[in-house]
Amino acid sequence: MKKVDEAHEHVKKNWQLEKAQRIKPSLWWQQVAQAQAQAQTTSTEQSDANANTPKLSNLSTDGKAWFIHPVTMMDYFREKTSRWHEPLEYPQRTCYSSNRSLNKWNGAFGYVRDEGTKAHTGLDLFADINTPCYACLDGEIVQYDVESGYGNVLVIKVEGDDLRASRNDYTLEFTDKDKKEIVQADNFNINADYFYLRYCHLSNKRADLKVRDKVKSGDLIGYTGDTGNAKGLCNPHLHFEI
Known part of the structure; x- marks a missing residue:
């Protein structure tokens, strides 16, 4: 849980955090909510279920509700590393010692x-x-x-x-x-x-x-x-x- 808390704090301090009223239309869960609202059904059971489901427009947006994109949480845990670049463009180990003798191992570690x-x-x-x-x-x-x-x-x-x-x-x-x-x-x-x-x-x-x-x-x-x-x-x- 400590790692999750760290991730949460990390994300809160970054740009991905938005108030609920500014959730971007491109976010998948809003699209799902819109699709559900537009869906037509003749099932009484489904109608009853929908009646008990709060609409997205009715959610509190008083400034206290905050939304964190779940992908940002996953990104926090995903290991991000820089890609290795050789110190020289064409690295080749030296083959000669200081006395000019051919010693292929002389430049090794x-x-x-x-x-x-x-x-x-x-x-x-x-x-x-x-x-x-x-x-x-x-x-x-x-x-x-x-x-x-x-x-x-x-x-x-x-x-x-x-x-x-x-x-x-x-x-x-x-x-x-x-x-x-x-x-x-x-x-x-x-x-x-x-x-x-x-x-x-x-x-x-x-x-x-x-x-x-x-x-x-x-x-x-x-x-x-x-x-x-x-x-x-x-x-x-x-x-x-x-």
């Missing part, structure tokens, strides 16, 4: 470096410098700052439901003892209310974007770069974290 002893906390997605970056989900810009080895970092706060709805099944590629790719860290709470998407090594953010600005999935937010410890690498990239 998990304990994939230094023979499985060093963790990589995100995905490295190949991108020429100044490649456009996009918001993956609807959210709020909560940080744009310089972070040591990560260089210019932009962070978007997103709804937990949105991220969970976007999650795909993924088969780990690198599972050897010295290349331990993982799906998520042990302390990662997939049931959290909010998540943070981190875009690292950027050359710059979109010029008009500020902290606390709202963004929609697919909005341009900035451009890839080689800031931080990505300077001079053979595969410039976006380091992307959740």
Whole structure:
């Protein structure tokens, strides 16, 4: 019942709420009422029943009666999530390490470096410098700052439901003892209310974007770069974290 009460309060504060005397003609129950009023019947039993049924025009409209469209109540419970947009138009994981060795696992997430002893906390997605970056989900810009080895970092706060709805099944590629790719860290709470998407090594953010600005999935937010410890690498990239 608490959820129903919350839904009721939510709907009351939105435009769908109307006084009974302003119920729109397009609403199905008014059409039904009109059809019933116009229906002709010769049945005494039906006539008696109709006589005991209050007409819509006789209902009180003194300002105290309020009508809530039932569809708005259903909409409150229906999960609404923003659609996932890739951080880059054509995301491809990098294949080379900083010493220019071909290591396809080097850009993966998990304990994939230094023979499985060093963790990589995100995905490295190949991108020429100044490649456009996009918001993956609807959210709020909560940080744009310089972070040591990560260089210019932009962070978007997103709804937990949105991220969970976007999650795909993924088969780990690198599972050897010295290349331990993982799906998520042990302390990662997939049931959290909010998540943070981190875009690292950027050359710059979109010029008009500020902290606390709202963004929609697919909005341009900035451009890839080689800031931080990505300077001079053979595969410039976006380091992307959740």
